[in-house]
Amino acid sequence: MPQPQLEVRWAETFDSFGSLSEPHFRALSQLIEAQVGIKLPPAKRFMLEGRLQKRVRALGLSSIGEYVDALFHEDQFEDELVHLIDVVTTNKTDFFREPAHFDFLRHTAIPELMKLRGGAGRVHGLKLWSAAASTGMEAYTMAIVLDDMVRSGLRAEFRILGTDISNPVLRMAQKAIYDIEALTPVPEPLAKRYFLRSRDPSRAECRVVPELRSRVNFQRMNLMDATYPVDRDVDVIFCRNVLIYFDKPTQRKVVTRLCSHLRPGGFLLVGHSESMVQSIVPGLKQVRPTIFTV
Ligand SMILES: C[S@@+](CC[C@H](N)C(=O)[O-])C[C@H]1O[C@@H](n2cnc3c(N)ncnc32)[C@H](O)[C@@H]1O
Structure with missing residues (x-):
């Protein structure tokens, strides 16, 4: 047969x-x-x-x-x-993803940190960290909010760090070139100020302006590593939409390590489906469902 x-x-x-x-x-x-x-x-x-x-x-x-x-x-x-x-890995990200977090950054986190850091004087070196940065949209959104605050009178200088495990997304983050549709969630005046559009009409692309790019650095880092090569006085950490992939013991270790890099009074923001970290990391103080302080 x-x-x-x-x-x-x-x-x-x-x-x-x-x-x-x-x-x-x-x-x-x-x-x-x-x-x-x-x-x-x-x-x-x-x-x-x-x-x-x-x-x-x-x-x-x-x-x-x-x-x-x-x-x-x-x-x-x-x-x-x-x-x-x-x-x-899944690299999905957007500018101004979960916009309430960026409202919190502007209206609560930065004003409170400024008070802690010296009242009326100028604050040097506000440090913000996007700890699963993907193609950089989260880190650049933080930079847009901070720079916009500086233009409105915030007396501070800031630096943003973006880390991720994936080399291709980090390369895209460093280039800071995106499809024009990615600008949809960016408020129009901010899109005009912080992005350059390609002069070539066949390329529907935009690029983050150099002044903003110079405030943001990217480096490869695995959240699973036992130690992170990052300063221990970070003001705000965004670690969003990555913890969900880890099991509970890993989530606990990662969140505990991240918090050890926050200055007292600093904030950790996690993704909307990751608020469960509070129940597994003792000592984490919840400010809002997905926002914590130490
Ligand atoms: C869904 S994206 C989230 C991007 C951004 N935080 C946001 O919320 O828009 C998840 C990112 O986590 C990164 N990632 C996954 N495992 C990681 C690990 N162990 N260490 C560092 N980054 C990791 C992936 O490469 C990916 O870029």
Whole structure:
């Protein structure tokens, strides 16, 4: 009966080229959880398979199986971990995402920190940190709000740090070039002041103005690391829409470490679906459902 045999062979070939086997999925999800803290439930197997197929093709390998074997056995695949992390992370972000946080920054956090930092005098070095910065929109939104406050009389200088684990998004953040549609949530006067539009009409792009770019630095950092190479007197930390991927013990460790980098009276802001951190990190004082102080 040649037909069934052929079918079996065809299926085997298809399998060997295209799919992510259950044991390989388990091995990869353990590796990813250990390295990045991101849990991949079994339902994510097909998402991972689809994304890995692209990576396997880009590397000129013949199958996902070959990719996984190389990842675990070849030394030079150390560097591949960075790409694997890019394959599994979600980088969705926006300017002025969760706008209430930026209202809080403008109307509550900065005025309170200014009082703590010296009343009427000029404050040097307000430090803000976007701790899962993605393509930089969060960090630049912080910079827009702060610069706008300075223009309205805030007597302070500020610096913004953006960190993320993913190299491609950090490169985009450094370039600060975005599709013009990304400006939709930015209030018109701020969009005009802080973005340059491409003169080439075929490129619907804009770029953050150099004066703002010079206030923001980006560097690679894994929130899973035991220590963070960041000052311990940060005024405001945004760590939004990343904790949700971690399990509870990891969330506890990350939030505790982040808080150890805040100055007394500083603020930590998490994503709207991440307010549960309060129940797992003792000593965190809640100001609003997603806003904490130490
Ligand atoms: C959904 S984006 C959130 C971006 C931004 N904070 C916001 O809310 O718009 C999540 C980001 O977290 C980053 N990320 C994931 N795991 C990380 C880790 N272990 N350390 C640092 N960054 C991580 C991803 O690369 C991604 O850019």
